[in-house]
Amino acid sequence: MKNKLRIVFLxxxxxxxxxxxxxxxxGHDVCAVITQPDRPKGRGHKMIAPPVKQRALELGIxxxxxxxxxxxxxxxxxxxxxxLMITAAYGQMLSSKVLAVPPYGCINVHASxxxxxxxxxxxxxxxxxxxxxxxxxxxYTVRAMDxxxxxxxxxxxxxxxxxxxxxxxxxxxxxxxxxxxxxEKLIAGTLKRTPQDESKVTYAPMFERGFGKVDFTQSAQxxxxxxxxxxxxxxxxxxxxGLKIKLTFAQVAQGSGTPGxxxxxxxxQGLIVGAGDGAVRIMxxxxxxxxxxxxxxxxxxxxxxxxxxxxxxx
RNA sequence: CGCGGGGUAGAGCAGUUCGGUAGCUCGUCGGGCUCAUAACCCGGAGGUCAUGAGGUUCAAAUCCCAUCCCCGCAA
Numbered sequence: 456m457k458n459k460l461r462i463v464f465l466x467x468x469x470x471x472x473x474x475x476x477x478x479x480x481x482g483h484d485v486c487a488v489i490t491q492p493d494r495p496k497g498r499g500h501k502m503i504a505p506p507v508k509q510r511a512l513e514l515g516i517x518x519x520x521x522x523x524x525x526x527x528x529x530x531x532x533x534x535x536x537x538x539l540m541i542t543a544a545y546g547q548m549l550s551s552k553v554l555a556v557p558p559y560g561c562i563n564v565h566a567s568x569x570x571x572x573x574x575x576x577x578x579x580x581x582x583x584x585x586x587x588x589x590x591x592x593x594x595y596t597v598r599a600m601d602x603x604x605x606x607x608x609x610x611x612x613x614x615x616x617x618x619x620x621x622x623x624x625x626x627x628x629x630x631x632x633x634x635x636x637x638x639e640k641l642i643a644g645t646l647k648r649t650p651q652d653e654s655k656v657t658y659a660p661m662f663e664r665g666f667g668k669v670d671f672t673q674s675a676q677x678x679x680x681x682x683x684x685x686x687x688x689x690x691x692x693x694x695x696x697g698l699k700i701k702l703t704f705a706q707v708a709q710g711s712g713t714p715g716x717x718x719x720x721x722x723x724q725g726l727i728v729g730a731g732d733g734a735v736r737i738m739x740x741x742x743x744x745x746x747x748x749x750x751x752x753x754x755x756x757x758x759x760x761x762x763x764x765x766x767x768x769x
Numbered sequence: 770c771g772c773g774g775g776g777u778a779g780a781g782c783a784g785u786u787c788g789g790u791a792g793c794u795c796g797u798c799g800g801g802c803u804c805a806u807a808a809c810c811c812g813g814a815g816g817u818c819a820u821g822a823g824g825u826u827c828a829a830a831u832c833c834c835a836u837c838c839c840c841g842c843a844a
Contacts, residue, residue, distance in 0.1 A: 500771060698841095699842085722795070724807095741840080741841085743841045745774085748781070751795085752795085753782095755781050
């Protein structure tokens with residue numbers, strides 16, 4: 456076997472960029488990058504190119520974008536004739552015809568310890584559910600979502616101060632290493648494949664609209680895990696007077712009281728809210744129209760808006 | 770041309786409706802009190818009020834115009 460492969464890379468968000476970089480640095484022939492189409496995003500509906508596209512253009516790699524790759528891009532893939540395809544958070548399911556193009560198959564980088572957390576939001580779900588560790592898995596891509604044979608895995612402990620964003624950043628880097636090792640073993644002929652234990656499968660579906668509203672009847676620990684896991688995306692929040700107040704960092708605090716009620720509101724002592732079990736100290740928050748800031752800063756300037764005794768809506 | 774909020778001292782805000790000495794809570798610096806302190810008292814420094822040799826005016830943070838940046842919603 457050759458020791459440098461001709462590869463088509465399929466990926467979309469920031470998470471996939473380190474893996475793309477790695478392939479190039481390792482000297483593989485990344486002959487094309489396929490990514491999701493540019494989308495109108497943000498204020499003003501400006502068209503935004505996916506991070507992987509931006510990086511590919513910097514690297515001088517041809518970029519192709521399809522609404523439906525399986526229908527529109529099959530011929531291109533066949534003409535490119537890659538040895539191997541790599542997917543990393545691409546965002547589309549691939550047809551069996553597409554998967555059949557590269558002789559060495561299609562390998563996916565997934566941000567969980569499969570068979571746990573198959574699906575679109577494995578990183579945030581792991582933090583939100585209070586897991587002590589998560590990781591990255593490489594596996595062969597099959598037609599069922601994240602169900603292919605496992606190739607290589609790396610484990611990452613989730614620290615108490617970790618957020619969805621911090622874990623995502625770490626796994627993004629780790630994933631490049633996992634993928635590198637996977638390809639090295641593939642080339643060396645020592646790669647082993649392990650079927651997933653179907654009895655241990657769990658799913659991490661995409662977050663539905665409205666997700667992230669804090670349920671203050673949960674335990675203080677559960678609330679804090681939701682807040683940090685959902686930070687920065689999709690975001691955790693509480694409603695007060697019809698306003699959505701984003702909560703971006705919290706700690707378990709002393710005390711107890713009515714769930715959702717502000718037990719203390721003081722620039723020095725902090726913002727304490729009752730939980731179903733215990734209480735949480737809101738450390739950082741974001742009021743509509745304002746920047747994210749420390750709770751103390753907010754109370755110093757706009758403390759009238761979050762006074763002791765006020766009740767977050769359930 | 771998607772809808773809306775906002776840019777005032779190192780931080781968070783008030784003042785803008787009805788133009789007329791730039792203020793509050795903190796932080797910071799100095800001093801005091803205290804066994805001590807994130808407490809308390811006294812004093813000080815710190816701001817071209819986002820930008821524009823813009824417009825109106827005797828006078829603009831405030832009214833008008835343009836531009837830049839930030840945030841929420843919606844996608």
